[in-house]
Amino acid sequence: MSVNGTPLLQLDGCDTYYGQIHILQGLSIEVHAGEFVCLLGGNASGKSTTLKTTLGIVSPRRGRVLFGGEDVTRRPTSYRIQKGMAIVPENRRLFAPMTVLENLEMGAYLQGGGAKDDFDRVYGLFPLLYERRAQLAGTLSGGEQQMVAMGRALMGKPKLLLMDEPSMGLAPILVERQFEIIKEVHQSGVALLVVEQNANMALSVADRGYVLSTGRLVLQGKASELAEHEDLRKAYLGR
Amino acid sequence: MTDAERPTPNVPDSLTEPAGPAVGQDEWVARHAERRLLRGGRLGAVEERLRAAPWWAWLTVFVCLAALLPVGFSSGYVRRVAFDTVLYMLLALGLNVVVGWGGLLDLGYIAFYGLGAYCYALLSSNQFDVHLPTVATVPIVVVVGAVAGWLIGLPSWRLSGDYLAIVTLFFFQIFIVVVTNGDHLFGHNVTGGSNGIGGVDANVRPFNLFGHDLPVAHSGSFNVAYLYVVLAFFAVVFVLLRFVNESRIGRAWRSLREDPLAAELMGMPVNWLKLLAFSFGAAVAALSGTIFAALNAGVFPTTFAFPLLITVYTMVILGGSGSQAGVIVGAIVVNVLLELLRDAGNARYVFYALIVLALFGVYRLSVRLAVVLGGTIALGFVVHGIASAIAKSNVDGPANGENWLIDGLRHWVIVPRDLGPWKQITYVALIGVILLLTLVRGWWRVALLVPTLYLAAFVWENVMLTAPEATRFIILGAILVSVMIARPSGILGERRVEIV
Structure with a gap:
């Protein structure tokens, strides 16, 4: 890796457990400012747990989580969000009986509900959300809900956006659109750490990738190189 | 049957496009507002009008009607029932904060009501010879209630749902045990034990507002001034809670109720919000307690028992948990019904x-x-x-x-x-x-x-x-069951929206 300086996010030898089950086994990854990193791996390889550890939903028994050079391992989730993390959770997890507008507001909870330019930015990215702003989030279609989830995460002006399976449950045409939007978000300067099953798609847009297997790092490198990697192709890309 | 005999299904030779929505044009969501099923005719028009009326208009009309009630009814009994109903409404509004908005199953709620009542009795009676003026007592009691709610809410950091319910129920039980045995609390008679605080010796003072005592009874029957006092408190609490609910905190409570994990992922201080909900609920309950203690010129441990908890929960659930108007309707329906059913005729x-x-x-x-x-x-x-x-x-x-x-x-x-x-x-x-x-x-x-x-x-x-005493609860139970089957989210509760 030729990226210099302190990484924006660094997981340093993290061991995470669910009860007695050892999930992440000494995992170390890093994401630099403005970088687009994807996290690949089969089922139960610890991808989502990596995101949970990053956000502080679970805390590692050993190892450290550093954000912007600061050790946030023992800090609560809200602190990390305030420092500039945001997440598009798996299955979106919108607040169904609340309107699109209220959902977006909740994304900027720590900023007091969002300033006008935050809304403008999100509506600029997703013009449809402006039309739907008074509609209950639960009544939107899957693709629209994904937009709300993205918009909600972007409301707090994150430095690092975590995404858990952004293409899950979307029609193929929407998956492509989704990744265009992700690229757009990335170009606006937000660092991305994306967990994705659709390895082809993820590697075609990401800068770097990590491959996990049963909680261990098995492969890392440039996305373009990973896409050509023999074992990976056999294991996940189906080519 | 041979192939020739088999009836041919009615399949057109080529693809046909029926009139109406076209492939690739998803207009369901765009016309979502128009698709709401409305009642036709005059009834529909009236319903739409009523729906459009703002909440403060409803509140004003309601408070005015309730305030005019003593004009039409001179019977002390009717006025007393009206007072009880408004007091229940106040209690239901408080419980609605915790259960309806915060989504926290708090089974210790009545303990805060009792706490408020006992605090008032201790601060304005001969029990310890403390006689604070009402304008000081009520704020103190409300603050005590809020602090108690905060403390009792602490287990909600790690517990939710039925686990939280059982812990708060345990706190309620502790409260009952302490007040019933509080006549030997570290060698002092604090709560008067099972006799409570009341009677001539204890002399729990009624409210004293603007330099006037509000006697409990006025020429032998219920003093209607208490109806106005409780109505005023009700209106203030309603408006206050309404503003809280429409603020960022209210929305945060709702998102917490819908999806605690997602709320946490948005960076909301989930634990703090839970405690805040507990505090608000407990403060309202404690306020109701002061009114109760002042009107009854005493407090007795048997008042603050499980039947009352169940009654208030029934009001909230029947009316529509989460809706302020709903829990008010619930309180009116339940209390008025229970009163009506008392008399066989x-x-x-x-x-x-x-x-x-x-x-x-x-x-x-x-x-x-x-x-x-x-x-x-x-x-x-x-x-x-x-x-x-x-x-x-x-x-x-x-x-x-x-x-x-x-x-x-x-x-x-x-x-x-x-x-x-x-x-x-x-x-x-x-x-x-x-x-x-x-x-x-x-x-x-x-x-x-x-x-x-x-x-x-x-x-x-x-x-x-x-056996009317047993019958009235059977009938109430039957009504509750039927209403909950017909409208699972209560009379005025909002239909749940699930993500599909």
């Missing part, structure tokens, strides 16, 4: 009115409704005729709660002088037939309804009205 009106309303609700104006009503009436006269022909003693039993309705009904429903074992048999049979009724459909149900209704009237007149 009134209970009779309620019973038959509910049956007729329910039949109208299910069958509307249809042939079936006519068959059911006509059949039941005819069956009654036939049975009555046969029974009176056999023996006069079959129909001239004593009636409970004399009024015009029973005078008419006497010619229809049989009230034997002595029922003997039939009391139990008919009661059990009625339950059996009602259960059977849920299993059959269509005309079978209509046919079964006729004897069921007559049996219900028989059991009502002969069995249930002889």
Whole structure:
């Protein structure tokens, strides 16, 4: 890796457990400012747990989580969000009986509900959300809900956006659109750490990738190189 | 069957596009607002008008009506029931914050009501010879309640749902044990034990506002000033909570209720929000407690027991948890019904009115409704005729709660002088037939309804009205079950929106 300086996010030898089950086994990854990193791996390889550890939903028994050079391992989730993390959770997890507008507001909870330019930015990215702003989030279609989830995460002006399976449950045409939007978000300067099953798609847009297997790092490198990697192709890309 | 004999399915030769929505054009969501099913005609127009009225208009109308109630009713009893209802509304509003908005199952809620009442009694009585003015006592008690709510809410950091419920229930039990045995608390008589704080010696002071004492009784009957006091508190609490709910905190509570993990992922201080909900609820409960203690000039541990907890929960759930208007309607329905059912004559009106309303609700104006009503009436006269022909003693039993309705009904429903074992048999049979009724459909149900209704009237007149105290809770329970089946989220509760 030729990226210099302190990484924006660094997981340093993290061991995470669910009860007695050892999930992440000494995992170390890093994401630099403005970088687009994807996290690949089969089922139960610890991808989502990596995101949970990053956000502080679970805390590692050993190892450290550093954000912007600061050790946030023992800090609560809200602190990390305030420092500039945001997440598009798996299955979106919108607040169904609340309107699109209220959902977006909740994304900027720590900023007091969002300033006008935050809304403008999100509506600029997703013009449809402006039309739907008074509609209950639960009544939107899957693709629209994904937009709300993205918009909600972007409301707090994150430095690092975590995404858990952004293409899950979307029609193929929407998956492509989704990744265009992700690229757009990335170009606006937000660092991305994306967990994705659709390895082809993820590697075609990401800068770097990590491959996990049963909680261990098995492969890392440039996305373009990973896409050509023999074992990976056999294991996940189906080519 | 050979291939030639098989009927050809009606499949067109080429792809056809029926008129209407076209492929690739998803306009369902865009027209979502227009697709709301509205009632047609005048009723629909009125409904739409009412829906458009802002909440403060409703509140103003309601408070004005309640304030004018003493003009129309001079009876101390009616005024007292009105006072109790508003006090229940206040309690329900507080519980709605914790349960309806915060989604926290707090079974210790009544403990805060009791805490408020006891605090008021201790701060303005001879118990410790402390007599603070009301304007000081009430804020102090509210703050004490809020702090207590905060502390009792602490387990909610790690617990939710039924786990939280059982822990808060345990706190409630502790409260009951402490106040009932509080006459030897570290060698001091603090709470007066099972006798409570009251009577001439304790002399719990009534409210004192603007330099005037508000005596509990005014020339022998309920002092209507307390109705105005509780109404004023109610209006203030309602508006305050409304603003809180429409603020960022209110929305955060709702998102917390919908999805605690997502709320945390958005960076909301989830634990702090939970404690805040507990605090708000407890403060409102404590405020209600002060009014209760002042009006009753005393506090007694038996008041703050499980039946009260269940009553307030019933109000919130029946009315629609999460909706302020809903819990108010719930409080009115439950308390007024329980009062009406106390008296056999009134209970009779309620019973038959509910049956007729329910039949109208299910069958509307249809042939079936006519068959059911006509059949039941005819069956009654036939049975009555046969029974009176056999023996006069079959129909001239004593009636409970004399009024015009029973005078008419006497010619229809049989009230034997002595029922003997039939009391139990008919009661059990009625339950059996009602259960059977849920299993059959269509005309079978209509046919079964006729004897069921007559049996219900028989059991009502002969069995249930002889024990009104138990009956009123059975009827309330039946209403609760039916309403919850018809409207699972309560009378005014919002339909749940699930992510699909």
